[in-house]
Structure formats: structure tokens, C-alpha cells
């Protein structure tokens with residue numbers, strides 16, 4: 001696999017054959033993103049199959065977070081298309097033509113995607129339970145009872161069933177991040193994006209959050225796209241690891257392959273610096 005060719009996490013993708021495999025959930029097709037004239041993602045192609053856990057690794061500035069932000073539509077690509085669940089995220093089809101997606105279309109596709117950020121971003125003026133119930137009620141239209149039942153189940157899953165009546169400021173960073181994970185899962189997204197979710201935490205709080213995510217990976221069928229510098233975690237949960245450099249995937253493979261016997265010098269250099 002060369003740095004110039006399209007890459008895939010789980011299914012082959014070629015420029016000539018953008019056909020959708022039955023189980024493909026995410027596809028980046030020739031995506032280019034520039035900031036202030038700097039090309040951050042360069043004609044990027046990759047796909048992720050439903051239910052897989054894919055980790056993005058690579059040096060700082062290689063564009064990993066930008067990929068997650070594109071999926072959240074926090075930024076838009078300059079060129080190329082992104083599909084989630086067979087629907088264009090960036091575009092919609094009108095009258096047989098692809099046109100830039102409108103807000104309504106983007107909102108619909110985005111319902112399938114949840115994200116947990118480095119900073120927990122909880123609503124400070126809402127108690128823990130309310131933080132988790134808010135979007136299912138407001139966005140999905142769940143009744144308060146349904147949303148509360150869902151929230152309590154998730155709080156149990158992240159080990160915080162007894163903290164539902166606290167305000168976020170009364171919780172440790174690790175606990176706040178576990179609430180943020182529950183909040184993302186409460187929308188029952190098909191895809192969970194994780195962006196360096198432990199890097200703002202004190203070291204002693206990291207393991208608890210990673211254990212919760214290991215549980216999520218093991219016990220749900222959610223598709224995970226994860227940016228992390230926690231290589232042991234990446235090794236544990238990933239079906240596939242994508243190594244980024246210079247706005248491209250330079251190598252992809254199983255964690256055993258990437259961490260044990262990578263093909264690329266850049267992968268070897270990067271891993272020897274971080275492991």
C-alpha cells in the first residue's frame with residue numbers, strides 16, 4: 001500500500017470504484033482540507049465498516065482530529081465527499097445532482113454520530129442525569145421517562161449510578177468524562193468518535209475512563225473511531241489502526257501488524273518515539 005493510494009480501514013476502496021459495500025458505514029472519498037492555505041488532509045480516501053473499532057495514530061498535526069471534526073460537520077472539506085451510513089454528509093442529491101448539504105440534511109445524518117472530546121463539555125448548570133437526558137428529549141423527541149430510563153442505564157454502565165443528582169463541578173475529571181461518554185451513547189449513535197478523551201485527565205484517572213471504553217467496545221455493536229496517544233488502549237480495542245502522516249494514511253492494518261511489524265519507516269519512527 002503506497003502513501004499515494006487510497007486506503008481503507010476494513011474494506012478496499014479505490015478511486016475507480018466508489019461502490020458501497022453492504023456493511024460500510026463511513027467513507028471518505030478524495031477528501032482535501034486546507035487551513036489558511038496549508039493542506040492538512042490530502043485527497044484522503046478510507047472507509048470503516050459497521051461495528052469496527054478503528055484507531056487513528058500519527059504525529060501531532062497530521063490531521064487526525066480534523067477527520068473527526070469533519071464527521072461532526074464542525075468543519076467542511078474543501079474537496080471530496082464523506083458518507084455516513086450510505087448518505088452523503090457533505091452533500092445531498094437533488095434532481096440527480098450532488099449539491100452541498102443543507103442544515104436539515106446534515107442534522108439528520110449527524111444523529112448517527114456521537115463524539116467525546118478532550119474537554120468534557122458538560123452543561124455546568126444541569127445535574128448529571130439532566131446532562132444525559134437533554135439531547136434524547138430535545139433532538140430525538142423521547143419522553144422524559146424514556147430518556148431518564150436510558151440515562152440511568154448508561155450511568156450504571158459507566159459506574160456512576162449514584163452520582164445522578166450531582167452537578168458536574170462536584171465530579172472528578174475522570175467522572176465527568178464518563179458522564180460525557182454516557183451522554184454521547186444516550187443518542188444511540190451508530191458511530192462514536194473519541195478525540196484524545198484522556199489527555200486532559202490526571203494520570204490516576206485515565207485507567208477508569210479507558211476501562212469504560214473497553215466495556216463499550218466489548219458489549220455494544222457501536223462503530224468507534226478513536227484518536228489517542230494511549231497505544232496500549234489502541235492495541236486492546238482496535239480492529240484496525242490507521243497511521244497518518246502528511247495528510248494521508250501511510251499505512252493501515254491490524255494492531256498486531258502496525259504495532260508489531262509495521263511496513264513503513266514513518267510508522268516505525270513514530271512508534272519508537274511514543275512507545
Ligand SMILES: Nc1ncnc2c1ncn2[C@@H]1O[C@H](COP(=O)(O)OP(=O)(O)OP(=O)(O)O)[C@@H](O)[C@H]1O
Nearest residue numbers: 035036040058059060061062063064065066067227
Ligand atoms: N480551525 C483551524 N484553523 C487553522 N488551522 C487548523 C485548524 N484546525 C486544525 N488546524 C491545523 O491543522 C493541522 C492538523 O490539525 P489536527 O488537530 O487535525 O492534527 P492532529 O493530528 O489531531 O494533531 P494532535 O495529535 O496534535 O491533536 C495542524 O497544523 C493544525 O494547526
